[in-house]
Amino acid sequence: MIVYHGAYRLKQVKKQHTILFLKQNIVDWERLKKFFPLVLVTQLPFRPNEQLVDLTVIQVKDTDEAYWRFVHDYRNLFQIPVVAITGTSGKTTTKEMIRHILSADKIIAYTNSSNNSRTAHLEYLLSINDETEAAVFETAVGAPGDVLNAGKYFKPNIGIITNIGAHHLNYCKTLEGYIHAKGEMCAALEQKGVLIINADDQNSRKLDLTNYNGRILKVGIYSSCNFKACDINFCKDGMQFTVQHEQKEYPMFVPGVGEHQVYNALAAIAAAFEMGIDLPETANRLKTFQNLKKHLQVFEGINGSTVLDDTWSMTTTSLEAALKVLKEVGQGKKKVAIVGTITDLGSWGYIIHEQAGELISQIGVDVLITIGEHARIMADYAVKTGLNSQVYTFNNSILVLNLLKKIVDENTIVLIKGDMYSKPLIELAVKLRKKN
Structure with missing residues (x-):
């Protein structure tokens, strides 16, 4: 048979013509039969079973060694x-x-x-x-x-x-x-x-x-x-x-x-x-490249405002880039930044959120809205380091939309910044778009 797919965990087997490297016994063959023909590479003893049609078994001394030999040999082709x-x-x-x-x-x-x-x-x-x-x-x-x-x-x-x-x-x-x-x-x-x-x-x-x-x-x-x-x-x-x-x-x-x-x-x-x-x-x-969705994607927003949807990833690096875009394209307009929490920081969470707040202060916005308990650290530190603007902090996004309906108009540009795992910010970004 010809192999088109590879797996080293049972749950990774999702298609026919897969080679599976496995160090454990397979108990539920019935679940796997729909993915036959299948190749199983294993170091465990295997008893032939007449019911397992279209199953090829390759017995090896060490499954891990066989896996990496397969990877290297295939890439070198x-x-x-x-x-x-x-x-x-x-x-x-x-x-x-x-x-x-x-x-x-x-x-x-x-x-x-x-x-x-x-x-x-x-x-x-x-x-x-x-x-x-x-x-x-x-x-x-x-x-x-x-x-x-x-x-x-x-x-x-x-x-x-x-x-x-x-x-x-x-x-x-x-x-x-x-x-x-x-x-x-x-x-x-x-x-x-x-x-x-x-x-x-x-x-x-x-x-x-x-x-x-x-x-x-x-x-x-x-x-x-x-x-x-x-x-x-x-x-x-x-x-x-x-x-x-x-x-x-x-x-x-x-x-x-x-x-x-x-x-x-x-x-x-x-x-x-x-x-x-x-x-x-x-x-x-x-010049014919299509910019990716949620990467500073521009929309017409509520009350005639302009919305920059940047809810794909959230780091201090991408936050700085987004704030610079807001400052540049928002010249002569009211600039509103809605910012969520930065994740995957471990014990550095407090320090990195303070650094994000300092970035906001340095680049500047007219209105800062943070969503989330850790994002509040940004707002506090932005004020501490000199941000002299309207600042609102919320634990969730429920009340943010009502606030925005009151403060944005056709002379406003709104940046909403979060990551792909921040469902409340993603949902808010959708609600901020002008409905057809």
Whole structure:
């Protein structure tokens, strides 16, 4: 039989033609029969059963060893460019930009949306086949070792670190530990290949690259780098800018507003260039990119207001980017920021929320509304550090809509900032849109 899917847990078996690596006995065969034909790889003794038609059993000495041999052997079948992307924010957008650029004339394997957990790596690896010409995968950091683990599967030859903020400190413990975890990309590249980093990002400059023997490409706006953006302008539905590369200039447009979107585009442009797509062709393809939903998505809101829905992810890095967009596109208007809690911070929760409050104070808004007990820390610290604006704090979103109906009008722009797990903020974002 031909194998199309892989699994190492029973609950991962969801389709026929799956190879299952398992170290436990299977009790309920009836549940699995609908997924036959199936291959079972096991180190346990197995008794043949005439009722188990279309089951192939491969007995091995060590299931774990067999699993990793399978992974390595399968990946080594394909000599194609593979891009791996990590970073605190911008991973999914950068991945989608690269996919969009490459898909114009290539067959691409890629991460589905932002589903980048380690349990999905095997399935993504097996999505590569004889027709695949390139692959681009998002590799998140929930804990130390995550990027290394992804590297074992994908063996990338191009790695991207979009930026490094402060996130997942519940497992990485410290910012230095988090930076080190992101720096595992060098080992994932097996100390060779091409590493693309943000030259303007303060924490990316702290990466230990002394033992990295591959090439490094730097992208940025303010620093000296290989791909530099200048003449940046906000325009309708996106950003116009010029890329300077090897003493030549190339005009670009990317859908999606914000300086951070330019950084995302620069990383995508550099990766595409490494895969043989010149900058004029990349510019032509990039302008048809569709910005992702809930990534500073612009809507007409209640009472004629403008709503920026940024309820995809929530870190201090993405909060800073969103506030800068609010300030830029909200010039001459009342600027309202609705901000939720930052998660996955562990014992750093109080400090990071204070840092978020200081960011709000520095960038400035006319009205600040926080939702959640931890988000209240932001509001308190924003006031403490000099924010002289209207500030409202709520434990939940029930009363927020009534407040907004009273204070927003056609001269108001509203940013709603949370993450994909914050159901109350997502629901509020929907209610803020003007109904057809």
